[in-house]
Each structure stands twice: as structure tokens, then as C-alpha cells.
Amino acid sequence: MRIVQRNGPDARRKLFLGSFVHCKALDELEYLHNAAVAVDKEGTIVAVERECDEVRARETVLPRLGWGEDEVEVVKAREGQFFFPGFIDTHLHASQYPNVGIFGKSTLLDWLNTYTFPLEASLADPARARQVYARVIRKTLSHGTTCAAYYATIDVPSTNLLADLCLAAGQRALVGRVCMDQLSPDYYRDATPESSLAYTRASIAHIRTIDPSLSLIRPIITPRFAPSCSLPLLRQLGALAQETRLPIQTHISENPSEIALVQQLFPPSATGAPDNSYASVYDAAGLLTERTILAHAVHLTDAEADLVAARGAKISHCPCSNSALASGAARVRWLLDRGIVCGLGTDMSGGFSPSVLEAARHAVLVSRHVSFTTAGGNSEREKLSVEEVLFLATRGGAEVVGLEGRVGKFEVGMEWDAQLVGLGVVGEDGGVGGEDEGGNVDVFGWESWPDRVAKWVYNGDDRNTKRVWVRGRLVHERR
Numbered sequence: 001m002r003i004v005q006r007n008g009p010d011a012r013r014k015l016f017l018g019s020f021v022h023c024k025a026l027d028e029l030e031y032l033h034n035a036a037v038a039v040d041k042e043g044t045i046v047a048v049e050r051e052c053d054e055v056r057a058r059e060t061v062l063p064r065l066g067w068g069e070d071e072v073e074v075v076k077a078r079e080g081q082f083f084f085p086g087f088i089d090t091h092l093h094a095s096q097y098p099n100v101g102i103f104g105k106s107t108l109l110d111w112l113n114t115y116t117f118p119l120e121a122s123l124a125d126p127a128r129a130r131q132v133y134a135r136v137i138r139k140t141l142s143h144g145t146t147c148a149a150y151y152a153t154i155d156v157p158s159t160n161l162l163a164d165l166c167l168a169a170g171q172r173a174l175v176g177r178v179c180m181d182q183l184s185p186d187y188y189r190d191a192t193p194e195s196s197l198a199y200t201r202a203s204i205a206h207i208r209t210i211d212p213s214l215s216l217i218r219p220i221i222t223p224r225f226a227p228s229c230s231l232p233l234l235r236q237l238g239a240l241a242q243e244t245r246l247p248i249q250t251h252i253s254e255n256p257s258e259i260a261l262v263q264q265l266f267p268p269s270a271t272g273a274p275d276n277s278y279a280s281v282y283d284a285a286g287l288l289t290e291r292t293i294l295a296h297a298v299h300l301t302d303a304e305a306d307l308v309a310a311r312g313a314k315i316s317h318c319p320c321s322n323s324a325l326a327s328g329a330a331r332v333r334w335l336l337d338r339g340i341v342c343g344l345g346t347d348m349s350g351g352f353s354p355s356v357l358e359a360a361r362h363a364v365l366v367s368r369h370v371s372f373t374t375a376g377g378n379s380e381r382e383k384l385s386v387e388e389v390l391f392l393a394t395r396g397g398a399e400v401v402g403l404e405g406r407v408g409k410f411e412v413g414m415e416w417d418a419q420l421v422g423l424g425v426v427g428e429d430g431g432v433g434g435e436d437e438g439g440n441v442d443v444f445g446w447e448s449w450p451d452r453v454a455k456w457v458y459n460g461d462d463r464n465t466k467r468v469w470v471r472g473r474l475v476h477e478r479r
């Protein structure tokens with residue numbers, strides 16, 4: 001595995017040739033075979049041509065674009081390979097990466113105290129933060145994650161380091177300094193709402209310095225979740241979001257004990273909200289906006305879902321985490337039916353895997369569990385298809401992080417955030433070339449393309465992610 005470190009613009013124009021698969025609609029994949037996609041020096045797609053082999057691309061597409069042959073790098077998908085949009089991880093805690101898989105039988109509130117806060121606090125050590133953050137960026141890139149909405153910790157220097165490292169590695173990222181000033185250990189909390197605000201502003205200022213156009217890295221306002229934020233802090237963060245128009249990320253309705261805590265901590269008499277629901281608490285503080293990413297949303301009521309929909313807030317569905325911490329099964333179809341935009345989150349380390357593909361397959365399975373308990377036992381409608389979870393992993397995620405129109409599909413004007421996926425092509429002798437060629441995914445040649453993609457979703461892993469690009473730059477290559 002090799003990480004290609006590039007800071008500056010990639011000077012080469014690129015011509016991608018072969019099969020391209022992307023989401024045309026929520027439940028529909030589009031397959032472009034024998035196609036060509038041209039990407040300019042800024043990483044923007046400038047041509048998508050069907051039925052266009054290399055000869056035709058050189059004879060027609062390049063002259064039309066005014067590109068000389070020797071200025072162009074040609075990248076071809078081989079037999080068994082296809083280009084797919086990069087994955088968008090709409091919710092993960094970079095600082096918790098060392099704890100993936102470590103949760104025992106805990107549930108949310110004891111898990112936070114036992115496993116999570118001590119680890120996050122320890123990342124105030126710059127050397128440790130560098131080690132962890134460098135690793136999580138490499139790991140997620142190697143699984144095809146071209147954009148990640150990261151929570152860091154309360155520590156400003158290490159949060160800023162995470163942003164620096166994302167920029168250096170070329171991963172698109174939203175980076176949030178975690179705000180928390182109550183119900184947290186003394187060793188790991190903001191002293192006052194004012195200091196929390198000041199530190200958050202410092203981190204925002206740093207990101208504006210390293211990426212002034214915010215084209216790759218963006219700050220995101222990050223109240224950890226209602227229980228760990230005082231009402232003044234929630235309100236001040238809501239005001240900051242209004243002032244800066246920056247995105248917001250937080251957690252909502254993940255676990256029944258957490259919800260009971262919110263109801264107890266935030267009575268309507270204090271918040272001024274019409275009721276003490278979790279969504280109303282955020283809304284009363286100005287935190288429920290169309291730029292808000294709400295992780296989990298497992299136990300929302302009808303009224304809360306209507307409020308979330310009315311405000312245009314988005315949901316990050318984290319099925320691996322919700323199963324691991326026994327939080328519950330989010331009703332994604334029910335959310336989608338209300339017009340709520342949903343994406344997928346690995347939620348490391350509540351979630352145990354760095355892979356959005358893993359989250360996608362768990363989203364399918366969790367939706368089947370939801371179907372067992374809906375409409376008397378087997379509601380077809382609740383089940384998410386392979387096409388739908390891939391939509392959540394790409395275009396849905398793009399909308400959740402505010403990047404629709406820039407990434408998530410292969411169209412002229414979109415940016416080339418993409419992965420080259422390779423499956424094992426089984427020869428007549430049963431061999432597949434290199435040992436690792438297709439990982440667990442073998443194709444025999446007679447499968448339809450939808451079946452090949454389904455095999456990838458159910459059995460794929462980083463061995464199938466051959467190369468990854470962000471804004472046209474190669475950021476990961478598997479050797």
C-alpha cells in the first residue's frame with residue numbers, strides 16, 4: 001500500500017478510460033462501458049464520452065479540448081475494474097481510531113466514560129496525535145474515502161494538526177474541534193462556554209489560513225452532543241454558525257438513556273422550546289440548519305423527524321456503530337420518505353470499521369432488521385437495496401456535507417473524486433492473477449454488472465480499492 005503525498009496542484013490533465021459506474025438516482029446505478037472521462041488540471045471533469053475507446057478519445061476528445069497528446073496522462077480500467085465515485089464518510093471520530101473494535105458490552109454513556117474520553121484526552125500529546133491522525137487518514141483513503149467529516153478532540157493544536165495532515169494527504173475533510181463544557185470528566189472538558197467558543201474560533205482561523213478558499217478542508221462547528229454542552233454553549237455555537245455560515249455536526253437520539261438525559265437537562269422552561277425533545281433542544285439553540293449533520297437519529301419521534309425535515313438538517317446513518325453499541329436500528333426509509341437527506345458514517349470508534357463499504361452493507365442488513373418489526377413482520381418497503389446504499393455512500397453523503405454539485409457522480413463540471421475498483425477475474429484454471437487481486441470478490445465472467453457490483457458491496461474491502469483520486473490528484477495507490 002502506498003500513499004502519494006501531494007500538496008500542490010496536479011499539473012497533469014487526465015484521461016480515464018474503461019467502465020464507469022455511478023448513481024443516477026436513489027435506486028438506480030448508471031453503467032458507462034467503453035467510456036472516456038477527461039479531467040483538467042484543476043481536477044474538474046470536462047468531458048464524459050460514451051462508446052469512446054482510446055483511439056477515438058485521442059482523435060476527437062483531446063483535439064476538441066485543445067489538449068496535446070503528451071500533456072495527458074491516460075489511466076485505463078482493466079478487465080474486472082471500474083471507476084466509482086469516492087466514498088463520503090459523513091461521521092467519524094479521527095481521535096478514536098485506535099479504539100476500533102474495543103467496546104466490550106458497553107452502551108453509549110458507559111462507553112464514552114470507559115473507552116472514549118481517556119483516549120481523546122490523550123491526544124493532547126502532539127506525537128500521539130500525529131501518529132493517530134496520520135494513520136486514520138491513510139486508512140480511510142485506502143478504503144476509498146475521498147471526503148470525511150471528522151471530529152477531532154477539544155485540543156486546538158492537535159485539531160489543527162488533523163486539518164494539516166488531511167491537506168497534506170489530499171483528503172477532502174470537514175474538521176471539527178469538539179466542544180463540551182459539562183457532564184464530562186474534569187480532565188477532558190472546556191472550562192467555560194466562552195473558552196470553548198474562543199478555542200473553536202482559533203481552530204476555524206487556522207483552517208482558513210491553511211486552505212483560504214476552503215476548497216479541500218473546511219471547519220465544522222462541533223457541539224459534541226446536547227448532554228455534554230451547557231445551554232449557553234449550545235446557544236453560542238448556534239450564533240457562531242449563523243455568523244459564519246459554517247456547517248455544524250453533532251449527535252442526536254442515539255440511545256434511550258441519552259435521550260432521557262437530554263429531556264432531564266433541557267426542560268422547555270429553560271430552552272424556550274415548545275417541548276423537551278432532542279431535536280427541539282438543538283432547534284431552540286439555532287443548531288438545526290440545512291448545514292447541520294446529525295449523526296444516528298435512531299429514536300427520533302414523528303414530530304422530531306418533521307422538525308428535522310422542515311429545517312433541512314441532514315442525517316448521518318451509522319449502522320455499524322448502532323449495532324456495536326446496541327443503540328438500535330435507524331429507520332432510514334422512514335427518514336428518506338420525509339425528504340430528509342441521508343448519508344453513511346463509519347462512526348469510528350462506536351463503529352468498528354474504517355470502511356464506508358462496510359457501512360453500506362450493514363445499512364442493507366439493518367434495514368432488513370427494521371423490516372422484521374414494521375407492518376406486521378416483513379415490510380418490503382423498509383429494505384434498502386445495493387443501489388440505494390451506494391447512493392447514500394456517494395451522492396447522499398455529498399449532500400450531507402454540502403458538496404452536492406461538486407462530487408458524488410461523473411458529470412461534466414463535477415470534480416474527480418473517484419476510486420478504481422478491481423475485482424478478481426477468475427481464469428479457466430481457477431486462478432485470479434495476484435494473490436490479493438480481487439480480495440474476497442471473484443467474478444467468473446458470466447455475472448451481470450449489477451451482480452458484480454452487488455458482490456463488491458457484500459464482499460469487498462480495501463483490496464478492491466486499487467487507486468483513489470481527490471480533485472484529480474492520485475492520493476492512494478495499492479501495489
Ligand SMILES: O=c1[nH]c(=O)c2nc[nH]c2[nH]1
Pocket residue numbers: 093108112116224225251254321347350
Ligand atoms: O457514537 C458516538 N460517539 C461519540 O463519540 C459520541 N459522543 C457523544 N455521543 C456520541 N456518540
